[in-house]
Amino acid sequence: MLLRDLIRLSLGSLVDQRMRSFLTVLGIAVGIASVVLLTSIGEGVRRFMLSEFTQFGTNLVSINPGRTTTVGVSGAIINNIRPLSIADEEALRRIAGVIDTIAVVQGNAPVEWEKRSRHTTILGVGPTAAAVFKIDVARGRFLPVDDQRAPRAYVALGSTVATELFRETSPLGKIVRIGGERYRVIGIMESKGQMLGFDLDDAVYIPTVRAMSLFNLDSLMEIDLLYQAGLESRTVADQARRLLSARHGAEDFTITTQEEMLDVLGSVLNIITLSVGGLGAISLLVGGVGILTIMTIAVTERTPEVGLLRAIGAGRGQILLLFIGEAVVLAAIGGLCGLVIGAGGAWLLGALVPSLPTHTPWLFALYAELLAAAIGLLAGVLPARHAAGLDPIEALRAE
Template sequence: MALFDIFRLAISSLLHQRLRSLLTLLGIGVGITSVVLLTSIGEGVHRFTLAEFTQFGSNLIAINPGKTTTAGVSGALVNTIRPLSFADEQALKRLPGVIDTVSVVQGNAAATYTKRTRRTTVIGSGSSVGEVWQMGVTIGRFLPADDPRTARAFAVLGSKVADELFRDASPLGRFIRIGGERYRVIGVMESKGQMLGFDLDDAVYIPTSRAMAMFNLDGLMEIDILYQEGISSHRLAERVKKVLIERHGSEDFTITTQDEMIKVLGSVLDILTLAVGGLGAISLLVGGVGIMTIMTIAVHERTPEIGLLRAIGAERGQIMLLFLGEAVVLAGIGGLAGLLAGAVIAWLLGAFIPALPTHTPWQYALYAELLAAGIGLLAGILPAAHAARLHPVEALRAE
């Protein structure tokens, strides 16, 4: 019996039992749809989170005071942590490959204009925020490069704060009170939205030294470094470490590179994508059980047909190939239908629910289709092997 004849017999058998074949296709199709849909949501969340996380750029190194360590002596006995200073920032700015730096202090205070008051995040920063953090100003300008010791009382508002305090009026040149102190508004930042739950638009920017005085701080909370493309973040971090140890006498600070954070976050999100895809794969296993059940029933129903085929010369391998072909065809067609349905549903979710990011990873879709075919093959092996072992005479006698 030729391979074409085996394929034709498999298709005709599936068409003869349309309802049973359709239900089997539906089981596999639902499984593939689940895999594609869940991985699309997982991949969409993955890309969205990384995009939000890297909107400040990827060539960044952050230095924070204090070293995360575990020791056998109580930290309350002695405190050798030296706060980060403006002098530290200037020393780091002189390192080869460093484009610019920005000092950061953060707190919370009330911003007041006439009778309107809004409790908001106050960020004390240097004049290089626009370049280092890749943030622009919609109107006006950002904080000038004043001497930290004599920084003028200027403020730049986040877009949400500007809208809440000034409504439709222009805030430029107006005076507001932040934490009880009087500041002149010189600019409004462009809208950036939220990043990992933090509203970047609900903030007010003032000079770092003034924020330190407002929140009674002795040192900087963070120094961010923007470095040139092509420079190894690890090597630059080692240079930063060496400079600060020379200045502080010990490693009483923590250095974090953006590359490290992105790598860790990407690994976590990859596991999340695989996990949700695995949940969909469970439906595929259920569909595989359905194929095995259908094929087992088909072997019992078609025992006389198998006996006739064996009697006219069909070999055991050809009988086995016939039933395996039926199982793989069922799984393959169901898989294709599931791929199409999953991609369409994912696209519709992204179109009608913009807050739910979706992106169909076609490599996972291909793996799902191959998995469906593999499940069909495995599910058909036992029934096909049973059919191939039937004795021709005994099979012909079966009713």
């Protein structure tokens, strides 16, 4: 039997049994579409989370008070022997390769102007915070360079706070009360959006020492180091660790590099992506069982045809290729349909729900398509071997 005859017989059988072929293709298509759609959502969430973490740049090192085994975050409980101080920040700024440092304190307090009041986040930072955090000033200016131990009572407002308190009035030069203390507004920040649920626009920025006094703190909550591009974060972190250990007499602080946070986050999100892809693969497995069932039925129905082919000289290998070819073609067609449906569904979902990020990982889609073909091959092997092993006389007698 020639190859073209095998192809013609395979395609002819699929066309003759349209409904059976359609149902088989549908089973595989649903599985592939599930894999592509779920991995698109997982990959979209992964990229969104990474972009949220890197919007402040990747060359940052954070230092938090207290020796912990977990990642320190702004607002950590201060329970170390010696607190982080402004003097520590000034010493860290002199490390080779460090461009800027920020001493950070965070809390919540009401911000009042005339009869309006808004309870919001108060960030105590230094004059370099806007540059380090990549927050632009829309109007006015950011906190000026002052004596860090006795800074003037200036405040820069986030865009949301400025809009809610002043509406159409220009806030620049106005006096607001923060926790009962008077501050002069000197700047309005551009909209930055949210970072992992923290609204950067619904915040105000005041000098660090004044924030420590406002919240009655004797330690900074965090010191951030911005280092030169090209330097290894581990090198900067080691220098900071040696310097602070010498100043404090012990390593009573936690240093976290941006790379460490991104590595941990990336690993977690990759597991999530693989997990949701595995859920879709279950549907794909169900489609494979469907192919196995339908091909087994096909062998039973076409027993006389197999006997005739064997009687006119078709070898066992050719019968095997005939049935395996049908299974692979069904799986491949189903895979392509599922790929189109899954990618189209991911695009449509992203268009209808912009807050839900989606991104189709084409490598995963290729793996899913190859897996569909492999499932078709495996599901077709047993029925094909059974067909190839039929005795020609017995097969013809089944007519």
